[in-house]
Amino acid sequence: MTDAATLPSRARRLDAEDPLARYRARFIGHDDPAVPAYLDGNSLGRPLAASVQRVQELMVEQWGGRLIRGWDEGWLELPAQLGDELGRTALGAAPGQCLIADSTTVLLYKLIHAALSARPGRHRVVIDRDNFPTDRYVLEGIAAERGLELDWLEVPYDGGADVELVRSVTGDQTALVVLSHVAYRSGHLADMRAITEAVHDTGALVLWDLCHSVGVVPVELDAWEVDLAVGCSYKYLNGGPGAPAWLYVRRGHQQLTQPIQGWLGSEDPFGMGQGYSPAAGIRRFASGTPPIIGMTAIADMVALIGEAGIGAIREKSTALTQFALEATDALLAPHGVVLASPRNPEQRGSHLTIDHPAFRKITARLWERGIIPDYRNPNGLRLGLSPLSTGFEEVYRGVSAIAEELAGD
Numbered sequence: 001m002t003d004a005a006t007l008p009s010r011a012r013r014l015d016a017e018d019p020l021a022r023y024r025a026r027f028i029g030h031d032d033p034a035v036p037a038y039l040d041g042n043s044l045g046r047p048l049a050a051s052v053q054r055v056q057e058l059m060v061e062q063w064g065g066r067l068i069r070g071w072d073e074g075w076l077e078l079p080a081q082l083g084d085e086l087g088r089t090a091l092g093a094a095p096g097q098c099l100i101a102d103s104t105t106v107l108l109y110k111l112i113h114a115a116l117s118a119r120p121g122r123h124r125v126v127i128d129r130d131n132f133p134t135d136r137y138v139l140e141g142i143a144a145e146r147g148l149e150l151d152w153l154e155v156p157y158d159g160g161a162d163v164e165l166v167r168s169v170t171g172d173q174t175a176l177v178v179l180s181h182v183a184y185r186s187g188h189l190a191d192m193r194a195i196t197e198a199v200h201d202t203g204a205l206v207l208w209d210l211c212h213s214v215g216v217v218p219v220e221l222d223a224w225e226v227d228l229a230v231g232c233s234y235k236y237l238n239g240g241p242g243a244p245a246w247l248y249v250r251r252g253h254q255q256l257t258q259p260i261q262g263w264l265g266s267e268d269p270f271g272m273g274q275g276y277s278p279a280a281g282i283r284r285f286a287s288g289t290p291p292i293i294g295m296t297a298i299a300d301m302v303a304l305i306g307e308a309g310i311g312a313i314r315e316k317s318t319a320l321t322q323f324a325l326e327a328t329d330a331l332l333a334p335h336g337v338v339l340a341s342p343r344n345p346e347q348r349g350s351h352l353t354i355d356h357p358a359f360r361k362i363t364a365r366l367w368e369r370g371i372i373p374d375y376r377n378p379n380g381l382r383l384g385l386s387p388l389s390t391g392f393e394e395v396y397r398g399v400s401a402i403a404e405e406l407a408g409d
């Protein structure tokens, strides 16, 4: 059992020994006294100082100077180019399989339809009960539209999908399984490799949502034979509010087609001819004009992930969640706070959820103090720990402020 009195000195020592600590200074606001603890990088990551310069250059030199010529001078290629870089540094994906586009919601819509068309004789789809609402809503809508049956995976409150559960709801009528790699609420980290294999044993396809794992949990999409994946870029990829999402379509599935037949997914966009014919390769999953300003900041974080190394990032992420867990046990459990995330570090991503009936009420008070976790129904505070921008003392400040608010409640 951790002694509460030793937590501040342990936090200082962990920061002093942290090989990635020097990266914190690259983020805007990391030393802002008005925000003593930012624990919400799993919802909106901090901006990198490098991105301010990159966006300024884009606006002044490329947009302002080159004007419409910018499309021929790199903008049209940017979604696939940045996708390749992301694939190389964070996803274990060879070039030509990732693309930046749209929002996660829209990409889910496109890839669910694409996958279902690849399994025409099967009429069942699987999703877990506690998946993020957008994933559930999109799949429910498509199931209704296409006359498919939904099979719900009932996952434990403080856990998530595992191989046995997946096997129990899949069979020879299953067309597609849609799962999150890290669960948005519990933080449970699914065994992507084993589950993908189990789904393939039934002949179905699997679509993974990596919103809460991309950039913090190493994955090998190619080696694990993942069919399809999507993720956002505003959490641990620090792309900024509303930055576009990304998709992965395994090379062997790139004959699939998606339902939003826009000109930039067509074979010859500037031919502007009659009838839609999809582009060869990953570009067929694009639809309309890519948001160039919106995707610019992603490049800096992808470069930083390459510099720091995804393995080292995962190590720090695990150390941060472990420290947050020990601080929770020592400072918050005596107030009745309960952990709603896995205790085993190998089974969790980079956030912890803790539950207490007073959390809804005290979240507003915490935000006023610049202590920023987020609240999720029914009683949860999520402590999101972004490895390159969060420090151990910051975690301590956050958890001890929560204890103070609970004590004064």
Ligand SMILES: Cc1ncc(COP(=O)(O)O)c(C=O)c1O
Pocket (backbone or CB within 6 Å): 103, 104, 105, 106, 132, 134, 135, 180, 184, 209, 211, 212, 232, 245
């Ligand atoms: C697992 C998951 N999927 C999807 C989304 C959101 O999708 P969108 O980028 O379309 O808002 C989020 C968070 O916003 C999420 O946590």
Ligand SMILES: Nc1c(O)cccc1C(=O)C[C@H](N)C(=O)O
Pocket (backbone or CB within 6 Å): 042, 043, 044, 184, 185, 211
């Ligand atoms: N995407 C968000 C937004 O537009 C506003 C507020 C929060 C978000 C989020 O990212 C929520 C997040 N995906 C979650 O896991 O709850």
